[in-house]
Amino acid sequence: MQTPNNNDSQLILVQQNLRTLSHELVRSHADHVEQLDLSHNCLKDLSWLAEFEQLRHLVLDSNRMHEAHLRTLTRPLPQLEVLMLNKNEFSDLPTTMRLIRRFFPNLQYLSFHGNPICPDGLELQPFSSYLSYDYAYYSRSAS
Numbered sequence: 001m002q003t004p005n006n007n008d009s010q011l012i013l014v015q016q017n018l019r020t021l022s023h024e025l026v027r028s029h030a031d032h033v034e035q036l037d038l039s040h041n042c043l044k045d046l047s048w049l050a051e052f053e054q055l056r057h058l059v060l061d062s063n064r065m066h067e068a069h070l071r072t073l074t075r076p077l078p079q080l081e082v083l084m085l086n087k088n089e090f091s092d093l094p095t096t097m098r099l100i101r102r103f104f105p106n107l108q109y110l111s112f113h114g115n116p117i118c119p120d121g122l123e124l125q126p127f128s129s130y131l132s133y134d135y136a137y138y139s140r141s142a143s
Contacts, residue, residue, distance in 0.1 A: 009032060009033060009034040009035060010034070011035070013025075013036075013037070013038050013041070014040050014041075015039075015041070018041040018042065018043060019041075019042050019043060019044045020043065020048060021048045026048045026051050026052075030051040030052045030054075031053070031054065033052055033055060034056045034057065035055075035056065035059075036052065036058050037059040039062050040061070040062045040063070041063050042064065043063045045072050046069060046070070047073065049073055049074075050074045050077065052077070054079070055079060056080060056081045056082065057080075057084075058080060058082065058083050059084040061084055061086040061088070062086070062087040062088070063088055065085065065089060066088065066090055066091065067091075067092055067096050067099060070096070070099040070100070070103060073099075073103045077103060078104075078105055080104045081106065081108045081109065082107070082109045082110075083104055083107055085110070085111065085112050085115065086112065086113045086114050086115070088114070088115050089115065091117055092117070096112075
């Protein structure tokens with residue numbers, strides 16, 4: 001497990017079998033983390049996410065998440081710019097997009113590759129290679 005020092009803006013907790021984030025981790029990192037990668041876990045509860053007021057990039061790939069998991073959020077994160085939800089179990093595009101708009105109103109990039117709602121067979125792109133048309137497609141599809 002990698003955890004940052006107080007000056008580090010990145011927290012990577014990949015493959016830790018996490019169902020939620022502990023109060024201790026939230027308390028020690030929420031005030032300074034801008035990039036959070038929780039890929040390949042078993043997240044069920046995202047209620048702690050609202051504490052991360054500096055968070056700009058969130059990666060939740062391969063967590064077996066679906067729409068109900070987004071409903072555990074307690075308030076919007078208007079500062080979030082990038083949300084990666086690849087290889088999960090999102091299957092209801094209109095519901096998912098309503099939740100995304102409600103909780104992440106200022107996203108610049110959203111990715112759902114490898115989910116039942118993903119409309120195409122594109123290969124996953126590296127995190128640094130954002131495809132701007134993906135977000136535009138999902139925005140149009142959910143309206």
